Amino acid sequence: MDMFGAGTDTPLQILEWAMTELLRHPNVMLKLQVEDMFGAGTDTTLAVLEWAMTKLLRHPNVMQKLQVEVRSMARDKTHITEEDLSGMSYLKAVIKEILRLHPPSPILIPRESMQDTKVMGYDIAIGTQVLVNAWAISAHPSYWDKPLEFQPQRFLRSWIDIKGHDLELVPFGAGKRGCPGIVFAMVVNELVLANIVHQFDWTVPGGVVGEQTLCMSETTGLTVHRKLPLVALASPYM
Numbered sequence: 001m002d003m004f005g006a007g008t009d010t011p012l013q014i015l016e017w018a019m020t021e022l023l024r025h026p027n028v029m030l031k032l033q034v035e036d037m038f039g040a041g042t043d044t045t046l047a048v049l050e051w052a053m054t055k056l057l058r059h060p061n062v063m064q065k066l067q068v069e070v071r072s073m074a075r076d077k078t079h080i081t082e083e084d085l086s087g088m089s090y091l092k093a094v095i096k097e098i099l100r101l102h103p104p105s106p107i108l109i110p111r112e113s114m115q116d117t118k119v120m121g122y123d124i125a126i127g128t129q130v131l132v133n134a135w136a137i138s139a140h141p142s143y144w145d146k147p148l149e150f151q152p153q154r155f156l157r158s159w160i161d162i163k164g165h166d167l168e169l170v171p172f173g174a175g176k177r178g179c180p181g182i183v184f185a186m187v188v189n190e191l192v193l194a195n196i197v198h199q200f201d202w203t204v205p206g207g208v209v210g211e212q213t214l215c216m217s218e219t220t221g222l223t224v225h226r227k228l229p230l231v232a233l234a235s236p237y238m
């Protein structure tokens with residue numbers, strides 16, 4: 001009992017004092033919030049790009065199709081800018097397919113039910129911690145044809161989007177606590193991927209191609225990365 005009291009009271013007191021001090025020092029609160037935003041925004045974007053390059057190296061036909069689109073839109077420009085992105089529908093489809101198969105946070109941020117409710121026949125009591133498995137939803141055979149296959153073209157003929165309106169695909173969550181960085185994140189993902197596949201041709205050391213090329217083991221954690229670092233060779237295209 002004593003152990004329980006000591007174990008629960010102390011963190012509560014620390015949190016209480018931390019919040020008190022943060023409310024008394026808005027500059028510190030702001031710094032903390034900015035750092036949080038920085039963390040939420042950089043690690044997730046890195047994961048998307050890492051998985052995107054992995055999949056493209058394992059599927060050279062997709063890489064080639066993407067390079068044809070990006071290079072034809074870029075014409076003789078070295079750098080792709082934000083204005084060039086709107087016509088790149090295959091690029092957008094590739095990124096959506098990556099977010100479907102490798103959502104950076106496969107289990108969304110834990111949330112707490114604010115009232116008694118019922119979801120699909122299950123009673124969820126007020127105060128219940130709820131974990132949404134975004135990966136399980138986006139790889140579910142009831143919603144997706146050949147769900148485990150990397151097929152970016154599925155998004156060329158689908159109305160499903162990643163903005164939280166279509167609950168078959170929620171890599172950014174949904175509702176009022178959904179990711180506020182979604183528009184920024186998508187532009188960064190598209191811009192970086194477009195530029196690296198435009199400016200370089202990519203191979204894996206040893207010249208191996210195909211689905212067995214790269215180890216697909218994952219780390220565990222809030223954001224899921226490749227377990228082994230991605231090593232690829234870049235040859236300048238331009």
Ligand code: HEM
Pocket residue numbers: 036037038040041042044045048103104105108109110111170171172173174176177178179180181182184185186189
């Ligand atoms: C590919 C990139 C990103 C992915 C996949 C992603 C995904 C997510 C997810 C799943 C959540 C939780 C949503 C929920 O529980 O319903 C979240 C929350 C959040 N994200 Fe992102 N995010 C990304 C980029 C960014 C960027 C670029 C920023 C800021 C510039 C950002 C800032 C935040 C913040 C502040 C929250 C907490 C929102 C809240 O609790 O009200 N994220 N993000």
